[in-house]
Amino acid sequence: MTENFDRLAFSPQEYLARRDALRAIMAGRGIDVVVLTSTENTYYLTGFGSLAYGATALVMRADGKAIWVMRRTELSNVRALADQLWVNEGLGVVDGQDFSKVLDGAIADVGGPNAVLAVEFAATLPSLRGFLGPVAGARKVVDASGLVEHLRRIKSPAEIALLRRAGAIVARSCRDGFEALHEGMTDSALAAVVTDSLLRNGSGRVAQMPNVCAGPRTARAHVTWCGAPIRRGEVINVEPAASVHDYHTPLYRIYSIGEPQDLVRRMFDVCRDALNEGYARVRPGMTSHEAARVFETVVEKAGFGEYMVTRPAYSIGASFPPGWGEDNVMAIRAGNEQVLEEGMCFHICSCLYMDGIGCVPASMPSVLTKNGFEPLADDEVVFGVK
Template sequence: MELPFPISTYHERMSRVRARMTEQGLDGLMLSMPDVVHWLTGVNSVGYLWPQALIVDSSAGEPTYITRTTEAPGVAFCSWLTTPRVYDIAVENSVEVIAEVIRTRGLDQARVGVELDAFTLLPGNWDRLRAALPGVTWVDASNLVPEERLVKSMAEIAYQRQAAEMADYAMERVFEAIRPGMAETEVAGIAAKALGEAGSEFAAIPPMVVSGERSALVHALASRRTLSRGDVVCVEIAGVVHRYHAVLMRTAVIGEPSARVREVADCAGRATEAAIAAAKPGAPAAAPEEACNAVLNELGLLPNRCHRVGYSLGVAFPPGWLEPMTLVKGDPHVLGPDMSFTIEPNLSLADEGFGIKMGDTALCTPDGSVSLSRLDHSLRVVG
């Protein structure tokens, strides 16, 4: 058995989730998101590409994890579960198996929470499951478990700190390597190699590298575009330890930057620092955004901010790494100690032919928030 935490930690997490179930009037849960299943059980696999479900009822017993037979050795090795229900995709229908387990656990006439926002619950399977269990009252519980994960334990924070060190190492190797004539894909490969050297696991999103006019494309993946002198190069990576992510974003320029690139990058750096400083315990989730916007408005850059200022971050699997708290106006969360989140006031100036990425993973402490990165927020001049 290979677990990042003692089994008692998983039992304590299950107790907290069951208490939240009771508060919300639920008799059971059907969970399928890989980050949720991993956080509760330790299961660590991309097997969620096929239907999976973790069925939790109000008893103190072990939940039932349902997955295909291929995943059985991984469940035994990576989780504390002892009695998974595995199905053979050649002879069994996964939806029928899930329905069977729900009936067996006495939930076929109950109120059952389900992650309606889950990409792992395909519309066709959802329709078939409801048809197979007409007596179930389904309740959207997409954020029930993720809400329990917002405040991190000391052990979880330690993993994120390690992940941040790995991201710092990889970003520095990237900046050392960037030269004219490289392709964006080569730069992304250098980032991936450096992350591996540092001990990072694969991230929920691969290294993103954009350059020149493509630097205004905030979520584009690396292309075969060749870097040239004068190019702005934006890099986004994440270090990962036991699936705990620490995201890092920085921008470099090959050769001497223009005055405009330098002033925009400087503003983005100051906006990042202002947002981190505003993320104090007891502050509303929107406080970092308000502080960031005040700095960006000095240069009239607010219309160019093309991304939320940040969001909570922790355990993640492909294809994404968001937790439910977002640092935007209207989010009801209040910041508190041991919450971790990104700060990333990314800017797209497509009409000027460049963009700026600047972002850290931050941790809220009793004395205020701090970046987990040791890298400063200045524009890097390379090549």
């Protein structure tokens, strides 16, 4: 029997439960029709994750009736999955046709002329900007940004299982990179090893290529390989993410060929201490701000506070290009008063960025349980030295 490689990530019941959770929010806010354009949000609701070349929108009525509006050629993906998707009808936009007019017609058909319409302003495609102007006077238009993100904050057991699978793959890729590391190697060659390992061990398409870099350049956020030789004693950063059904688990590791300077060792120890303190103390019911201060206080007391320029953790889950994070869904950061709950998944990444030295990380993808964080990757947080 031939395996169905187009099988959706979860059962039909899980997608229908997500749809109905959104319908409940719509009913509570008096929304008749919602227009979703975020790929992550439509994928979460339906399981359809094709990266369309052109605008794509999901139009859904409060009773669950829904239709796709997308480039006509992309409808081939909807047809292929029609027996699995709870929304399998679509309107194709011919190349050169005005997307906004087709979308406006779909909204009128689904919701009628006086529907209260909610549109994701925070994820609005350029083609929708032209659409919103003329219809604003005819319909009440409200902001749908954050509706689906609110549902995405807490991962189901099935979602967490995918993140664990991706965690095993990404941990293997980092170990393979370290094993291949040798003097005279270029950062590009190291990146090739890490990327090859991801694919050989089962990762799907990744939303962002790995960040692989060495030396003081690592202090430049998200700078990656450039063909530079890796020199003895300098900081080496390897940060890939593996993808299973587009659920991404990242991992950030630090290596060196030969002993690094003492300052770098101290920086790593502080970052690892902050990570360990978060594991020991952060629990559901704390605010994001309170949790962030657990990590940050360790770094500040050690005298490195000015070099911790990022939030301690960001949400992870289903992601599409250009990045693998869900910072707009949830994050552990100072000033954020959202409450942490069981089932939230994060990439915890205590990092110090020091010009002239580089970036020193201590990272672990994690799920928050009632007893605290649990790792999503089978990997030790160590400074790898060859």
